[in-house]
Each structure stands twice: as C-alpha cells, then as structure tokens.
Amino acid sequence: MVDDYLRQYGLVAILGIVAVIVPTSMLMLSWAASKVKIRPQKPSDVKSEVYECGMQTIGGKWGQFNFRFYLYALLFIIFDVGVVFIYPWAVKFNQLGLFALIAMMVFILILMLGWVYAWRKQDLEWR
C-alpha cells in the first residue's frame, strides 16, 4: 500500500530528528555543566587567539588558494551528474533489452571521452 510506504518515510524523518537531537543535547549538557561550575568558562584574549604554533597570526584568515581546487569541483559536477543518470538505469536494467544496454554504453563512452580530454589537457595533474 502506498500509505504504508509513505509511513516509512515518517520513521526516517523521526530518525533524522533524533540524529539532530543527540548532538544538540550533548552541547546543551556541556553548556549546563558550565552553569553549575563543573566546567570552567573563563575566556580571555590570549586564550581565544587563533592557534598558530605560538606565533601571532599575520594577515587575515583568508590565505591564497591553488586554482586546482576549482577545476576539481567542476570535474566533480560533470561526472556526478552523469552518475545520477546511471542509477535509475541500473535498477531496471535486468528487465530491459539490448537497446538499453547500447544506450548506456554510448553514454558511458561519452563520459569516458570527457575524462580522456580532461586528462590530455592535464586537468587531472596537481600542479
């Protein structure tokens, strides 16, 4: 029954709520412990400095970053979208015929072409 199936999502939702409550309650417990003086809470300027091996931090928190990270993010988007298309096909494949086989082979081949192109352009090297 559809109704029962949707009820399962209700259970998953309850688990999701519990998964948020568990860490939150531990944070609350720690906060309560500071209120009843089990846990010290005396922040000072020296303590709340950013950790840098005993040195004063020079410059802001924004360092410069390698451009590589951006290219990897682009590659990830391209291939991840491809993967999303493979999944529904994989579920129903054992009832599908030759056409589905060839269609997906062509699709993966195109993905592979893109991958080879990225490799040839040296986008996979970390420079």
Added chain:
Amino acid sequence: MNCSIGPDSLFHDNVLYRHIYNAIGEFIPSSLCWLDHIISGFLIILILVNGVLLGAALYVWLERRVLGRMQNRLGPNRWGPFGLLQPIADLVKLLTKEDLVPQGADRIAFLMVPIVVVFPLIAGLAVVPIARNTFLADLNIGVLYLVAITGLSTLGIFMAGWSSGNRYAMFGAMRGVAMLISYEIPTVLSMVGIVLLAGSMSLVDVVNAQHLPFIVVQPLGILVFLLGISAELNRTPFDIVEAESELVAGYHTEYSGIKFALVQMAEFGGVVAASAVASTLFLGGWSGPFLSGQLGALWFLMKLGFFVFLFIWIRATFPRLRIDQIMAFAWKFLFPLSLINIFATTLQVYWLRDDTGALSRGDLGLMAAINIPLALVTS
C-alpha cells in the same frame, strides 16, 4: 478495537516493528493508531542510535588497543577490564574541559558543525537491515539515500574549516573537500554494480539477492568501494585533511571540549556505520550458515567486526600519501576501474539473466570466475 498490523500491510514484513506495534497497540484506542506508529518507530530508533553510539565508543577502544598492539605497545589498559571504560573516561574528561571559541570565528557555523557531522552517521542507519525482516525502513531508494546522507559530511568538514578563522583549519578543509568530492565518484560508481546485480536499490533486496556474497562477484567493486570509503572517512592513507605533521589537526584545530568529542565521535562512528553498509552490500549482511532468522544479527555483527578490523589494519600499515598522489589515484586509477566494473557487470547481467531478470547462484559463480581474474589483471 485496538491497533494491529494486518497481513496485507507493508509493516507486516518487518517482524520487530510488528511485534512492538501489536504489543503497544493493546493499550491504545484505535483512534490514536498514528501514535502507536510513532512510539514503535521510536523504540527501534532507540536501539539503532544506542547501538551506533556504543559501537563508536567500543571502536575507539578497539582501535587504540589494536593499533597499540600492532606498534608493539599496550594501548589503554588501566580503566576497567582491558581498558574497556577508556572511552567513557575520555568523554567525561572532554565534557569538563573549557570550550573555547576563537576570536575570528563565525560563531553560529562553528556551533553547528558537531550537529552536521554527527547527523549523517546516525541518519544513514535508517535503511540498513540488521537481521532477517528487521530494519527501520525498507526504502526502495536505499543506496541513493545512503549516498545523499553521507554527502553531508563534506559540508560539515568545510563548515568547520571555514568558520574557525584559522589557516590550518582552512587548508585542511579545502584539501578535504577536494579529496572527498574526488573519491565520491568512484565510490558511488562502485555501488552501481551491486544495484545491477540486485535489480533494486533497497538494501533488503540486495541482501536477498546475495546467493553468493557480492565480494566474490564484484572484486573490483569492493576494492574501489573500500578505498573510496576510507578516503571519505579520512582514514590514514588518505588523511591529508588532518595531517598532524603539517596542519596541526586540520579542520578541527580550533575545536575543544565537547565539540571536539562530537567531531571525533562522528569520525570514529563513521567507520562503524561504513562497515555496516559495506558488510550489507558486499558480504551478505545478516545471511549466513547455521544462524537463521533473527539470529542472523550475529552474522551481521561478525561481518561488521571484520571490516572494522580491516580499517584498523590499513591504518596501521600504510603511510600517508601526498595530495597530488591522492588526486591522481582517484581520477586516473579508481575512476576508470569503477567504469570497467560497470561495463563487465552489465554485459554479464545481460547474457546470464533469465526471463524474469533474476540471477541464480550458478550465474553469480560464473561471474565471479570471470571477474576475479579481471580484477587481478586490471588492478
């Protein structure tokens, strides 16, 4: 008239749920049956959540002990028998430590990180079957659900690095995101082979389809999956996210007190959760000889223990890789390997399936005979 589950209901297959529901249903009027659903669901969730939290604590102890033994030292052995109570002592210690927030921090994001990293660890367990007909929910998108939920941990790591206002944390987080998204693709692709063989994304169906454990049928799949998942969990050969010798502690440099405890718990608990998923997908979950029915949970725990030990063993054996090596490994080795796996599995499923699309034990054996030499040749 009280609440009870009829034989035509979907919940009738879920034995644990049905028993709890019917037992509570005796005391609840039929107009409040939705309350019965919530209570019985909550009781199963209680078992699951306590199981994974206890498992994470036990795993911390096991890792420190086994790692100690492998490095020819003792490991924690003072508090409780064999040092078993050590995780509890650690938790109490961290709970009573001062909880500092650095000056330049984005306070709200900083506070949210422990919640975001613990959430996928607990929520991912919703679809994992523990024993025959014993699970929380049998979603027909199980594998996809797992992929989606575990993707959240990447977000948690980046939030931690960005909100700390610390350069070490930021570097760790940037590296981490680059690595995690690179390894996500081969990991997800390696699970396509499983979906192809089982013909369903529901983990219950995956276990039922394993007349032969998929670890033999999909040797390439398990190789890619294990390597990918240990990168997703920041385990040692791939732990550039928190490389102690370069980045202090990586993305959680600025975390102290209970927040640090939660971040660490998410990391160690992640290993337990990943082992549970791996044993369900590749080793047949609760199915096994001698122990039938609900006792299959013991098989499940044994297989989980096997994977947990494997993860500790890998950590003790391999040194850390450089970031260029790690990225090259993901894109130039694991990605083509997972595509080869899909190619091979697709062709085999196409030739060997019967009219209804099912695969028998003999078919799976033949596939194993083809795939094991293939794995040896290609990798």
